[in-house]
Amino acid sequence: MILSDFGERFRAYSGITHLMDDLSEGLAQPGVVMLGGGNPAAIPEVKALFDRVIAELHASGRLIDTLSNYDGPQGKTGFLETLADFLRRQYGWNISSKNIALTHGSQSSFFILFNSFAGKAGSLQKRVLIPLVPEYIGYSDVGIEDGLITSQEARIRVLEDGFFKYQVDFEHLQVDQSVGLICVSRPTNPSGNVLTDAECQQLDQIARRHDVPLLIDSAYGTPFPNIIFNEVNPFWNDNCIVCMSLSKLGLPGARSGIVIANEEVIRYFSNMTAITSLAPAGLGADIVSQLIADGVLLNLCNDLIKPFYQRRSELAVSLIKQAVDDPRLHIHKPEGSMFLWLWFEELGITTSELYQRLKHKGLLVVPGKYFFPGQSAATAHAESCIRMNFVQSEDELAKGIELLAQELRACW
Numbered sequence: 001m002i003l004s005d006f007g008e009r010f011r012a013y014s015g016i017t018h019l020m021d022d023l024s025e026g027l028a029q030p031g032v033v034m035l036g037g038g039n040p041a042a043i044p045e046v047k048a049l050f051d052r053v054i055a056e057l058h059a060s061g062r063l064i065d066t067l068s069n070y071d072g073p074q075g076k077t078g079f080l081e082t083l084a085d086f087l088r089r090q091y092g093w094n095i096s097s098k099n100i101a102l103t104h105g106s107q108s109s110f111f112i113l114f115n116s117f118a119g120k121a122g123s124l125q126k127r128v129l130i131p132l133v134p135e136y137i138g139y140s141d142v143g144i145e146d147g148l149i150t151s152q153e154a155r156i157r158v159l160e161d162g163f164f165k166y167q168v169d170f171e172h173l174q175v176d177q178s179v180g181l182i183c184v185s186r187p188t189n190p191s192g193n194v195l196t197d198a199e200c201q202q203l204d205q206i207a208r209r210h211d212v213p214l215l216i217d218s219a220y221g222t223p224f225p226n227i228i229f230n231e232v233n234p235f236w237n238d239n240c241i242v243c244m245s246l247s248k249l250g251l252p253g254a255r256s257g258i259v260i261a262n263e264e265v266i267r268y269f270s271n272m273t274a275i276t277s278l279a280p281a282g283l284g285a286d287i288v289s290q291l292i293a294d295g296v297l298l299n300l301c302n303d304l305i306k307p308f309y310q311r312r313s314e315l316a317v318s319l320i321k322q323a324v325d326d327p328r329l330h331i332h333k334p335e336g337s338m339f340l341w342l343w344f345e346e347l348g349i350t351t352s353e354l355y356q357r358l359k360h361k362g363l364l365v366v367p368g369k370y371f372f373p374g375q376s377a378a379t380a381h382a383e384s385c386i387r388m389n390f391v392q393s394e395d396e397l398a399k400g401i402e403l404l405a406q407e408l409r410a411c412w
Helices: 005-011 015-028 044-060 062-068 077-091 106-117 197-209 263-277 283-293 297-323 351-360 394-411
Strands: 100-103 119-121 124-133 149-153 155-158 163-167 179-185 214-217 240-245 257-260 329-332 339-344 385-389
Touching: 044 062, 044 283, 044 297, 062 283, 077 100, 077 283, 100 106, 100 263, 106 124, 106 179, 106 214, 106 240, 106 257, 106 263, 179 197, 197 214, 257 263, 283 297, 297 329, 297 339, 297 394, 351 385, 351 394
Parallel strands: 124 149, 124 179, 163 329, 179 214, 214 240
Antiparallel strands: 100 257, 119 124, 155 163, 240 257, 329 339, 339 385
């Protein structure tokens, strides 16, 4: 079988494939402690609310109507208008339905946007700039061409009590004519780092100065699901592209992403959707439309989803500190998302090797090397970190952390 260059590129095994394979494999094997994947927690109150909304959609006939008809390539018109109105009222954004498009999940959004603003552009070779890594594992391999991403390692700020925090190293951030798009996530998967309002504004100024868009991946962020433990403001303007998702709201199976951008980007994006997949799915849009109409969307996020993950984050930190009493353990300050990012100094082995040892013992985490897109090779810091989620039951979390602690003690 002879594949094209495109086919050969996507035949290669990637970090995101590794992650999803582990997720599938772990779910199929009883007894495996799943602290590696990104599946959201099954919060009973949230599931009950979705149950009620879906039952109402079914009773009204809207559910079967959605499943029986195509929407337009931009997405369900009623949802676009409802969401635009919500964002205008809630945040004062100068926005209409022409500024919003639906997608088949955020990952498909990144594939279109990265390859639209980076790659060969006439005589130039454009790239996506990620101004601080570690960053989301799914960015690394979405480029149709090699070398689509360039990145800069974050500045590490050491905090008290064994914590640290990543910050954008603006002093050394290099932006030239080869940059076609600047991309950040807020909060950041894997580290739980949340860019401050000031950092967003500074990145926006840099993007405008170089006439490139600033993409903010808000899959875990504001306005929903708002898994952010700091006080920050949603950020958007006509030079900014905000990507959102319904997955971490609790609906990963709906495969629904949202892109908010200026009208030109949305027209282009909708055309790409029509060509590649005709139209996005509409079930997730119907559910969120009903949540907005009922006035419960923000309460769902702020009173149920965010507190759950914040409490679970605090529990995970407490369990780790009890199990691993060693100054060579560093925990990134948990500011959002559903993960802890752990840095082990002087471990004696790489965290890629640690991952294999833990997997053999029935614990799945994710080695740090996959979270440094745009770097030519895994650095010593990358091979000293792991990502673990804390969405499993408290018993499973405690069991997994004890397995991790045992292996760390053996290494140290």
